[in-house]
Amino acid sequence: xxxxxxxxxxxxxxxxxxxxxxxxxxxxxxxxxxxxxxxxxxxxxxxxxxxxxxxxxxxxxxxxxxxxxxxxxxxxxxxxxxxxxxxxxxxxxxxxxxxxxxxxxxxxxxxxxxxxxxxxxxxxxxxxxxxxxxxxxxxxxxxxxxxxxxxxxxxxxxxxxxxxxxxxxxxxxxxxxxxxxxxxxxxxxxxxxxxxxxxxxxxxxxxxxxxxxxxxx
Amino acid sequence: xxxxxxxxxxxxxxxxxxxxxxxxxxxxxxxxxxxxxxxxxxxxxxxxxxxxxxxxxxxxxxxxxxxxxxxxxxxxxxxxxxxxxxxxxxxxxxxxxxxxxxxxxxxxxxxxxxxxxxxxxxxxxxxxxxxxxxxxxxxxxxxxxxxxxxxxxxxxxxxxxxxxxxxxxxxxxxxxxxxxxxxxxxxxxxxxxxxxxxxxxxxxxxxxxxxxxxxxx
Amino acid sequence: xxxxxxxxxxxxxxxxxxxxxxxxxxxxxxxxxxxxxxxxxxxxxxxxxxxxxxxxxxxxxxxxxxxxxxxxxxxxxxxxxxxxxxxxxxxxxxxxxxxxxxxxxxxxxxxxxxxxxxxxxxxxxxxxxxxxxxxxxxxxxxxxxxxxxxxxxxxxxxxxxxxxxxxxxxxxxxxxxxxxxxxxxxxxxxxxxxxxxxxxxxxxxxxxxxxxxxxxxxxxxxxxxxxxxxxxx
Amino acid sequence: xxxxxxxxxxxxxxxxxxxxxxxxxxxxxxxxxxxxxxxxxxxxxxxxxxxxxxxxxxxxxxxxxxxxxxxxxxxxxxxxxxxxxxxxxxxxxxxxxxxxxxxxxxxxxxxxxxxxxxxxxxxxxxxxxxxxxxxxxxxxxxxxxxxxxxxxxxxxxxxxxxxxxxxxxxxxxxxxxxxxxxxxxxxxxxxxxxxxxxxxxxxxxxxxxxxxxxxxxxxxxxxxxxxxxxxxx
Numbered sequence: 097x098x099x100x101x102x103x104x105x106x107x108x109x110x111x112x113x114x115x116x117x118x119x120x121x122x123x124x125x126x127x128x129x130x131x132x133x134x135x136x137x138x139x140x141x142x143x144x145x146x147x148x149x150x151x152x153x154x155x156x157x158x159x160x161x162x163x164x165x166x167x168x169x170x171x172x173x174x175x176x177x178x179x180x181x182x183x184x185x186x187x188x189x190x191x192x193x194x195x196x197x198x199x200x201x202x203x204x205x206x207x208x209x210x211x212x213x214x215x216x217x218x219x220x221x222x223x224x225x226x227x228x229x230x231x232x233x234x235x236x237x238x239x240x241x242x243x244x245x246x247x248x249x250x251x252x253x254x255x256x257x258x259x260x261x262x263x264x265x266x267x268x269x270x271x272x273x274x275x276x277x278x279x280x281x282x283x284x285x286x287x288x289x290x291x292x293x294x295x296x297x298x299x300x301x302x303x304x305x306x307x308x309x310x311x312x313x
Numbered sequence: 314x315x316x317x318x319x320x321x322x323x324x325x326x327x328x329x330x331x332x333x334x335x336x337x338x339x340x341x342x343x344x345x346x347x348x349x350x351x352x353x354x355x356x357x358x359x360x361x362x363x364x365x366x367x368x369x370x371x372x373x374x375x376x377x378x379x380x381x382x383x384x385x386x387x388x389x390x391x392x393x394x395x396x397x398x399x400x401x402x403x404x405x406x407x408x409x410x411x412x413x414x415x416x417x418x419x420x421x422x423x424x425x426x427x428x429x430x431x432x433x434x435x436x437x438x439x440x441x442x443x444x445x446x447x448x449x450x451x452x453x454x455x456x457x458x459x460x461x462x463x464x465x466x467x468x469x470x471x472x473x474x475x476x477x478x479x480x481x482x483x484x485x486x487x488x489x490x491x492x493x494x495x496x497x498x499x500x501x502x503x504x505x506x507x508x509x510x511x512x513x514x515x516x517x518x519x520x521x522x523x524x525x526x527x528x529x530x
Numbered sequence: 531x532x533x534x535x536x537x538x539x540x541x542x543x544x545x546x547x548x549x550x551x552x553x554x555x556x557x558x559x560x561x562x563x564x565x566x567x568x569x570x571x572x573x574x575x576x577x578x579x580x581x582x583x584x585x586x587x588x589x590x591x592x593x594x595x596x597x598x599x600x601x602x603x604x605x606x607x608x609x610x611x612x613x614x615x616x617x618x619x620x621x622x623x624x625x626x627x628x629x630x631x632x633x634x635x636x637x638x639x640x641x642x643x644x645x646x647x648x649x650x651x652x653x654x655x656x657x658x659x660x661x662x663x664x665x666x667x668x669x670x671x672x673x674x675x676x677x678x679x680x681x682x683x684x685x686x687x688x689x690x691x692x693x694x695x696x697x698x699x700x701x702x703x704x705x706x707x708x709x710x711x712x713x714x715x716x717x718x719x720x721x722x723x724x725x726x727x728x729x730x731x732x733x734x735x736x737x738x739x740x741x742x743x744x745x746x747x748x749x750x751x752x753x754x755x756x757x758x759x760x761x762x763x
Numbered sequence: 764x765x766x767x768x769x770x771x772x773x774x775x776x777x778x779x780x781x782x783x784x785x786x787x788x789x790x791x792x793x794x795x796x797x798x799x800x801x802x803x804x805x806x807x808x809x810x811x812x813x814x815x816x817x818x819x820x821x822x823x824x825x826x827x828x829x830x831x832x833x834x835x836x837x838x839x840x841x842x843x844x845x846x847x848x849x850x851x852x853x854x855x856x857x858x859x860x861x862x863x864x865x866x867x868x869x870x871x872x873x874x875x876x877x878x879x880x881x882x883x884x885x886x887x888x889x890x891x892x893x894x895x896x897x898x899x900x901x902x903x904x905x906x907x908x909x910x911x912x913x914x915x916x917x918x919x920x921x922x923x924x925x926x927x928x929x930x931x932x933x934x935x936x937x938x939x940x941x942x943x944x945x946x947x948x949x950x951x952x953x954x955x956x957x958x959x960x961x962x963x964x965x966x967x968x969x970x971x972x973x974x975x976x977x978x979x980x981x982x983x984x985x986x987x988x989x990x991x992x993x994x995x996x
Contacts, residue, residue, distance in 0.1 A: 114765050116972050136765045138926075138972070142631060143557040144701045146970050147764065147926070154759040159560065159752035160688075160700040166558040166611075166755035173960030174764035174926030176967035177700050179707040179735075180557070180583070181639040181876075184632025188650065188877030191944055191972045207655075211628075218619060218628070219610035225658060226632030229651035230877055260655030331532050333739050353532045355693075355739070359864060360790040361934045363737050364531070364693070371992040376793065376985035377921075377933040383791040383844075383988035390727030391531035391693030393734035394933050396940040396968075397790070397816070398643075398872040401865030405644030405883065408711055408739045424888075428861075435852060435861070436843035442891060443865030446884035447644060477888030646900035648881050667879035667909070676900070699965060732932060733966050 098269045098286045103237050105130045105313050106284075107196055107267050110235055116140055118187065118227060120197030121165045123237040127196055138174070140192055142223040144183050147175025164223065184223070188230045195231040197224060199238050199263075201253040204279040204300035206263040208236065209255035221258060228259030240268035240297045247299035249273070249280055270294050272311060279303050284311035315486045315503045320454050322347045322530050324413055324484045327452055333357055335404065335444060337414030338382045340454040344413055355391070357409055359440040361400050364392030381440065401440070405447045412448040414441060416455050416480075418470040421496040421517035423480040425453065426472035438475055445476030457485035457514045464516035466490070466497055487511050489528060496520050501528035531726045534694035534718075534744045539569045542717045542743045546575055546682060549602075553638065553683040553709040554582040554592065558611070558755050561702030562591050565719045565747045566684035571595055579603040581678055583634060583705050585615045590753055599623070605678075607631035611755065630658060633675050635705060640677035641712035642740065647676045683713035686747070687736070690720035691729050694738025703735065711740030719747035764959045767927035767951075767977045772798045775950045775976045779808055779915060782835075786871065786916035786942040787815040787825065791844070791988050794935030795824050798952045798980045799917035804828055812836040814911055816867060816938055818848045823986055832856070838911075840864035844988065863891060866908050868938060873910035874945035875973065880909045916946035919980070920969070923953035924962050927971025936968065944973030952980035 098106065104126035111117060111127070113135035119125050128148075131137055139148040141163040148163060149170040157168040186192055201209040208228055211221040228234055241247055249266065266273040271294045272284040279301030282294060285308055295302055315323065321343035328334060328344070330352035336342050345365075348354055356365040358380040365380060366387040374385040403409055418426040425445055428438040445451055458464055466483065483490040488511045489501040496518030499511060502525055512519055536542045543566065546552075552570075556562030567586075570578075571594045580601055586592035595601050596614050603625035609615050618624035629637070630652040640648055649672035653659045663674040685706040688699035696718055698706055710716050723746040738744075769775045776799065779785075785803075789795030800819075803811075804827045813834055819825035828834050829847050836858035842848050851857035862870070863885040873881055882905035886892045896907040918939040921932035929951055931939055943949050956979040971977075 116765070138765050140972070141701075143560070144704050145964075146972055147964070151758045151760040153762050157754060157757055157759060158700065159754045160702040162558065162560050162701050162754075162756070164557075166560070167758040168754060168756065169758070171964055172764060173958075174924060174928065174971065175964040176928055176970040177698075177703055177964050178967075178970055179698075179703050180631070180635035180705045181708045182970075184635055185872075185876030185944075186970070186972055188632060188652070189875055189944060190877060215620065218616065218626075220606060220608040220628045221630055221658070222608035223631035225630035225656065226650075226652040229630075229654060257656045333532070355532050357739070358934075360793070361937050362731075363739055364731070368991045368993040370995050374987060374990055374992060375933065376987045377935040379791065379793050379934050379987075379989070381790075383793070384991040385987060385989065386991070388731055389531060390725075391691060391695065391738060392731040393695055393737040394731050394931075394936055395734075395737055396931075396936050397864070397868035397938045398941045399737075401868055402639075402643030402711075403737070403739055405865060405885070406642050406711060407644060432853065435849065435859075437839060437841040437861045438863055438891075439841035440864040442863035442889065443883075443885040446863075446887060447865075474889045644884070646882055646903070646905060649879055651877070670879070672879055697965075732930075 097289055101126060103267050103269060106272065106311055107235055107237055111137055111194060115193040116191065117194045118142065118192050122198045124196040124198060125165060140186060142183050142187065144178050144180060145171060145175065147172045184226050187226055190230060190232060192231060194233045195227045196235045196237055197227065199236045201248050201250055201255050202236055202263050202266055203250050203253045206261040206275040207253050208258045208263050209253040210258050212256045214256065224258050228262045234263050236263050236266045238268055240270040247297055249298045249300050251300045270297055281305065282308050284309055286311060314506055318343060320484050320486060323489065323528055324452055324454055328354055328411060332410040333408065334411045335359065335409050339415045341413040341415060342382060357403060359400050359404065361395050361397060362388060362392065364389045401443050404443055407447060407449060409448060411450045412444045413452045413454055414444065416453045418465050418467055418472050419453055419480050419483055420467050420470045423478040423492040424470050425475045425480050426470040427475050429473045431473065441475050445479045451480050452482045452484060453480050454484055457487040464514055466515045466517050468517045487514055498522065499525050501526055503528060531693045533692045534738060534741050535692045536743045536745050538745055539565045542745045543569050546573065548575055549577045550681040551579040553680045553713050554580055555685040555704065555706030555709050556582065557701065557704035558584050559587065559591050559753050561686050561704050561706055563684040563686040563719050564750055566717060567591060567594060571598060576600050577602045581605045581680060583607050583631060585609045585612050587611050588614050605629055607634050635708050637675055637678045638705065638708040638712045642710065645677060647674055649674055678712060680713035683709040683716040685709055685716065685718050687718055687720045689722045689724065689729060690718055690744050691724050691726045693726040694741030694744050695729055695734045696736040696741065697729060697733060698735050707736050710736045715742045716740060718744045720744060721747060721750060764926045766925045767971055767974055768925045769976045769978050771978055772802045775978045776802050779806065781808055782810045783914040784812040786913045786946050787813055788918040788937065788939030788942050789815065790934065790937035791817050792820065792824050792986050794919050794937050794939055796917040796919040796952050797983055799950060800824060800827060804831060809833050810835045814838045814913060816840050816864060818842045818845050820844050821847055838862055840867050868941050870908055870911045871938065871941040871945045875943065878910060880907055882907055911945060913946035916942040916949040918942055918949065918951050920951055920953045922955045922957065922962065923951055923977050924957050924959045926959040927951065927974030927977050928962055928967045929969040929974065930962060930966060931968050940969050943969045948975045949973060951977045953977060954980060954983060
């Protein structure tokens with residue numbers, strides 16, 4: 097079974113040379129720490145920066161230079177700043193190659209819910225609705241089940257949707273799953289996790305096709 | 314009767330303090346020469362400059378700094394450069410206060426034709442269609458009649474339209490005319506020109522209401 | 531040069547009235563018009579609608595207006611980080627219209643640039659699209675979104691000149707440029723106000739034509755929400 | 764940093780084919796991609812569609828491609844200043860789609876920013892709106908215009924870096940930024956190509972994400988169409 101860093105580490109393998117990547121808040125943010133350093137990747141943040149670098153050294157924080165998680169950041173050579181309309185032009189116009197974000201629920205048809213629990217938690221969708229409606233390559237990073245132990249990979253989302261039929265891949269603490277027209281296709285098992293355990297934790301249709309390899313990190 | 318400079322001079326009186334003004338090619342360009350220098354006005358050119366100044370001194374021309382007529386220009390303090398989409402955002406968004414342009418024909422309902430003579434002259438509309446569709450204050454600068462002596466102030470335009478019901482005022486070599494719901498209202502006569510001469514040269518409905526003053530320049 | 535300079539925040543805010551709709555720049559607490567917000571709080575203006583990506587935190591930014599119950603309605607994309615907001619929203623005291631962030635930016639830009647409406651894929655198939663026209667283009671579904679209408683836009687820039695030209699800094703740019711010229715009156719506050727002619731015309735982010743009033747701001751706190759740093763080896 | 768640098772114009776033009784649609788920046792002869800045009804001429808590519816505000820003059824800019832009959836169709840707003848163009852158009856040899864200038868710019872920007880279509884007032888009630896959907900918003904009529912689709916965009920900037928970031932100069936900016944990222948492949952030629960890190964991230968006009976290939980241009984003529992000067996007293 098993977099921890100949050102493990103999930104981020106596995107997702108980092110999906111990041112290819114030359115990709116512009118948008119990372120959501122939470123586990124996705126950790127992905128940047130595990131991207132191979134022999135490939136060239138640029139991170140975009142929807143609040144208006146391309147070419148993000150690591151956090152600043154203490155004392156060098158600049159209140160005017162933050163990421164979408166409101167964290168102080170630095171920029172690398174080749175970076176640029178721009179306004180919010182231009183930023184979402186990059187996203188909507190499919191110039192960003194890969195979007196990695198968290199989710200509360202994903203359905204077997206690729207629907208995603210991650211912005212609202214009616215009557216309880218209403219933080220807003222931020223840029224998530226634009227991201228999932230526009231990107232062609234969307235990876236969800238999340239735990240396979242919620243705190244109550246219920247599956248987050250469902251036949252149908254129960255929470256208000258963020259986007260419809262958009263998720264292409266899911267990496268959880270248990271598995272790597274591809275969203276196909278026929279349902280969740282199990283691609284890889286987390287170290288030490290059995291197919292049965294994954295079946296048990298997946299409410300939606302799980303397609304197990306032959307031998308399912310254990311993932312390598 | 315006015316010459317081209319006279320028309321420009323009369324139109325210059327319509328330019329008020331604090332106005333952003335877009336000047337078309339031809340007579341409208343001359344208007345800048347006659348604006349009172351005790352008022353503050355900024356000239357916008359749709360190719361991407363606000364705050365245009367006079368032509369450069371010989372030897373100081375810069376191929377990268379031109380107006381929409383492709384003439385080399387200079388800029389004044391407070392000027393800015395921007396792209397074409399932003400430029401037409403200023404125009405479409407009604408941030409430009411006054412548009413002055415030439416015309417081949419104007420109808421008594423404020424239609425304007427100035428971009429095409431089918432089968433003969435087809436230079437294109439350039440920015441004129443955006444300007445006339447967006448601006449609320451549009452003054453046409455033109456001769457009252459064409460080279461064949463035919464009126465350019467018509468009941469209905471015969472040439473392909475540039476815009477519909479958009480012209481608010483017309484200044485010609487003979488008169489200042491307001492476009493009203495009832496037709497062309499004669500506001501002022503050019504020096505030495507009689508009401509009858511203006512009537513004669515106007516094909517569309519001309520409204521003459523009481524004494525029509527001679528214009529002062 | 532048409533001067534947009536006004537003496538201070540008080541003169542800049544002339545004309546604000548109860549019930550008006552305001553746009554406020556900023557992302558989180560980054561690039562927010564601190565002086566305008568302070569003045570709105572002390573003006574006791576009420577029943578206002580605020581178009582702003584976020585709603586501040588409990589004791590800073592728009593949170594200050596929320597605490598005094600001056601805001602009737604918020605139009606935002608993300609309103610976490612603010613307990614009072616969540617309380618007012620869940621209790622029904624505060625009207626909230628949540629809008630995807632890119633749609634929010636473009637609804638401002640549409641107002642600025644004279645577009646009445648536009649089609650965006652964001653929100654299709656979700657409750658955001660309920661009651662809105664949807665339409666297919668090239669096999670993909672889009673939602674029709676209309677331009678905002680606002681009375682005042684309050685923005686914050688880094689440098690500005692008397693002609694109203696603005697230059698923003700870093701990610702404090704965010705929604706500020708999109709809101710300029712998107713309301714009847716745009717009020718810009720700047721960290722450094724210089725005479726016209728001192729800014730390079732080639733480096734202006736927002737030409738002065740989109741700004742009606744500009745003033746030299748003061749006492750910027752520029753609070754950091756998430757101070758994240760790394761150790762020096 | 765993702766490098767967009769290519770060795771020269773030949774490498775930058777790899778993949779161009781007969782029948783393709785190209786966007787070309789510039790207003791008149793100001794800010795046109797001179798190197799790309801020269802290469803298109805010598806490539807003998809044919810049946811191309813060009814989206815460009817103007818069509819050059821008889822012996823420069825796109826006029827060079829027209830003279831060799833390489834252009835099948837022009838999409839422009841203004842095509843005066845070019846006799847050969849007018850001859851080919853009136854004789855029917857050349858297909859021409861005249862588009863209002865602001866609409867032309869926005870059809871590029873829509874392609875760049877992922878908007879399938881937008882409503883504009885320009886051209887309503889004229890032959891430009893024939894066959895297009897029109898619609899009322901707030902008592903005013905608008906025309907629905909769709910985003911462009913193009914294979915390559917050729918733009919010219921003043922400075923650029925290896926990451927593809929661009930800075931334009933003066934009114935040579937014009938359509939160039941709007942076309943970046945509006946075609947499948949955007950090729951930028953620059954007067955000065957510098958290593959990544961040398962341009963101020965705050966002063967970039969077009970971020971490199973909108974550019975696929977960048978090269979150091981050469982031999983710029985930068986011809987002036989209307990040399991207007993004033994006397995020194």
